[in-house]
Amino acid sequence: xxxxxxxxxxxxxxxxxxxxxxxxxxxxxxxxxxxxxxxxxxxxxxxxxxxxxxxxxxxxxxxxxxxxxxxxxxxxxxxxxxxxxxxxxxxxxxxxxxxxxxxxxxxxxxxxxxxxxxxxxxxxxxxxxxxxxxxxxxxxxxxxxxxxxxxxxxxxxxxxxxxxxxxxxxxxxxxxxxxxxxxxxxxxxxxxxxxxxxxxxxxxxxxxxxxxxxxxxxxxxxxxxxxxxxxxxxxxxxxxxxxxxxxxxxxxxxxxxxxxxxxxxxxxxxxxxxxxxxxxxxxxxxxxxxxxxxxxxxxxxxxxxxxxxxxxxxxxxxxxxxxxxxxxxxxxxxxxxxxxxxxxxxxxxxxxxxxxxxxxxxxxxxxxxxxxxxxxxxxxxxxxxxxxxxxxxxxxxxxxxxxxxxxxxxxxxxxxxxxxxxxxxxxxxxxxxxxxxxxxxxxxxxxxxxxxxxxxxxxxxxxxxxxxxxxxxxxxxxxxxxxxxxxxxxxx
Ligand code: AHR
Numbered sequence: 001x002x003x004x005x006x007x008x009x010x011x012x013x014x015x016x017x018x019x020x021x022x023x024x025x026x027x028x029x030x031x032x033x034x035x036x037x038x039x040x041x042x043x044x045x046x047x048x049x050x051x052x053x054x055x056x057x058x059x060x061x062x063x064x065x066x067x068x069x070x071x072x073x074x075x076x077x078x079x080x081x082x083x084x085x086x087x088x089x090x091x092x093x094x095x096x097x098x099x100x101x102x103x104x105x106x107x108x109x110x111x112x113x114x115x116x117x118x119x120x121x122x123x124x125x126x127x128x129x130x131x132x133x134x135x136x137x138x139x140x141x142x143x144x145x146x147x148x149x150x151x152x153x154x155x156x157x158x159x160x161x162x163x164x165x166x167x168x169x170x171x172x173x174x175x176x177x178x179x180x181x182x183x184x185x186x187x188x189x190x191x192x193x194x195x196x197x198x199x200x201x202x203x204x205x206x207x208x209x210x211x212x213x214x215x216x217x218x219x220x221x222x223x224x225x226x227x228x229x230x231x232x233x234x235x236x237x238x239x240x241x242x243x244x245x246x247x248x249x250x251x252x253x254x255x256x257x258x259x260x261x262x263x264x265x266x267x268x269x270x271x272x273x274x275x276x277x278x279x280x281x282x283x284x285x286x287x288x289x290x291x292x293x294x295x296x297x298x299x300x301x302x303x304x305x306x307x308x309x310x311x312x313x314x315x316x317x318x319x320x321x322x323x324x325x326x327x328x329x330x331x332x333x334x335x336x337x338x339x340x341x342x343x344x345x346x347x348x349x350x351x352x353x354x355x356x357x358x359x360x361x362x363x364x365x366x367x368x369x370x371x372x373x374x375x376x377x378x379x380x381x382x383x384x385x386x387x388x389x390x391x392x393x394x395x396x397x398x399x400x401x402x403x404x405x406x407x408x409x410x411x412x413x414x415x416x417x418x419x420x421x422x423x424x425x426x427x428x429x430x431x432x433x434x435x436x437x438x439x440x441x442x443x444x445x446x447x448x449x450x451x452x453x454x455x456x457x458x459x460x461x462x463x464x465x466x467x468x469x470x471x472x473x474x475x476x477x478x479x480x481x482x483x484x485x486x487x488x489x490x491x492x
Contacts, residue, residue: 001425001477003386006403006413008431012380015404016290017063018339019330020369020376021122023295025070026105027096027348028310034346034355035113036105038085043358048104049113052360053346053353057117060352060366061373064167066122066294066341067110071095071177073169074128078138081106082157095177097309107142111163120166122208122294122341127171127186127193128179136196139168143203162203167339169208169294170194173237175219178210183222186210190227208292211235212276220276224283233290233339236276239299239349240266240322251300251314252450259318259420259449260393262298266322267396269296273333280336290338293330297343297350298322311348315363315453317446317461317483319350323368324416324485327375328402334380342369354455361458364451367444371463371487374412378404381411381431390419399426399480409492417480420449428476430490436476438491441466445484 024030037043037050044051068076072095080089081103088103114121123142125135140150143162151162170193172178174186181189194207209231212219223234241248242261249258273291280289300313323342330337342365346353352366381403388398400416411434417424443466446452451461466486468479480486 001427002388002399003427004401005384005429006431007382012382013335015331015334015375015378015380016338017376021064021339021341022062022345023066023341023343024345026068026072026093026101028312029347030344031105047112049116054116056353056362060369062117062119064120064122065114066124069124069172073124073172074126074178076126078107097307108159122167123165124169124172127174127189132193132196135193139197144200164203166206167208168197168205171210174210175213183219187223187226191230194230206232208233208235214238215272217275217279220279224280228283228289231289233292235292235294237295238269238272239297241299248301252316252452260396263321263418264393264396266326269326270329273337277336287336291336293337293340295343296326296340299349315351315365316450317364318449320364320368320444320485321416321418323365325400327372328400328414331380331402356455359455361453361455363453364461367463368485371442372414374406375404378406380404411490413488415486417484419482421482423479423481426478426480428478430476434490436471441469441486441488443484443486445481
């Protein structure tokens with residue numbers, strides 16, 4: 001039986017709600033169809049934004065949404081996306097399917113979406129093919145309250161008051177699709193561009209520099225060495241995929257080996273954060289600069305019959321485990337990781353919502369984020385999980401766990417069980433004084449390794465009440481079903 005001990009000392013860091021952030025790019029059917037259908041659509045909408053999807057996202061308590069990319073960010077010119085929609089410039093989305101982008105979703109539409117969902121915007125600026133002036137003017141357009149050329153232009157387009165836009169990214173994947181730069185070159189570009197990202201009035205911009213791809217530790221080293229004092233956040237991108245980049249397996253109907261390989265790839269996030277964090281700690285021991293994992297999730301082969309450039313994939317109980325274990329990793333590192341953005345919100349990669357014309361479904365990943373919601377803003381409780389690997393996959397732990405204590409005194413424990421076939425019991429030592437009186441549980445599992453929701457059967461995988469836990473002497477014993485995510489709450 002595996003053992004888990006929760007620390008009694010309330011010394012953990014606060015889990016920034018930003019860790020539960022999302023990402024929406026002009027890619028495939030994420031923005032168009034998924035979020036935006038236009039005011040003339042027969043699909044119920046408010047000012048062009050889908051009512052069903054917005055309601056689902058509101059219920060998820062999304063804290064922050066990153067836009068417009070991704071790779072798209074470095075070819076996006078924001079002025080093409082303002083003004084009367086029919087007159088907006090059309091462009092080719094060269095990264096994603098070569099489609100014509102009509103720019104009907106632009107700055108105003110994005111910021112309205114954030115207002116409707118109730119989240120903070122995180123705007124990613126264009127370094128790769130943009131100019132310093134263009135970036136500077138975008139910030140002025142969105143956030144300046146006085147009389148200036150950009151504030152006037154905004155007013156001409158119907159918005160009097162500026163928006164609050166705190167998070168601003170200066171380039172995306174500048175080592176790749178954002179310009180193929182060396183870290184030294186990007187560090188200089190970053191220093192220059194961010195100089196002209198101004199604070200207007202009360203709007204204090206949180207400047208985010210492009211960080212490393214996966215295990216490029218040199219990138220982090222150079223950025224921290226040469227540009228740390230100019231940034232508030234440094235990003236990291238890591239996707240879980242297998243077995244090889246050009247031969248990925250599909251989201252459902254995958255082989256047994258694929259189950260383990262994908263979860264091991266997701267588990268790697270722990271090592272990556274630990275090592276990048278160690279470099280950041282050397283340059284920034286007070287942890288002023290946040291690590292922002294602004295792209296993460298499972299990346300599978302696109303669904304049969306769909307445009308490969310659209311990155312549309314199903315989402316199974318295995319992806320729910322990827323989400324649960326990754327969030328547990330973020331909680332553990334919440335002293336440094338203060339924002340993370342799941343890629344991507346709707347219809348692209350590991351989405352929380354899938355749509356098919358007027359239909360919408362919630363994925364197993366959605367349910368995990370909803371089940372974990374109570375961790376947002378709570379204090380991380382340090383957990384000590386005795387290491388027990390899955391026999392078929394040495395190095396991959398059987399369980400993943402994290403815990404937090406919120407301001408009402410509720411202790412919340414989130415557990416993932418990665419065994420694809422068998423149930424197993426976990427023995428948990430709770431902090432002394434934890435009350436069982438109002439203990440509650442919720443579980444998400446599926447009948448097969450790739451159980452998922454379809455438009456015909458949208459509730460195949462959904463959370464249910466969980467009661468397979470009891471006090472066993474001074475230990476809590478939890479009987480975890482195979483392939484499951486469980487959240488237990490202990491109200492004070
Ligand atoms: O999320 C899909 C793509 O993955 C993003 O556009 C890019 O930043 C990353 O490579």
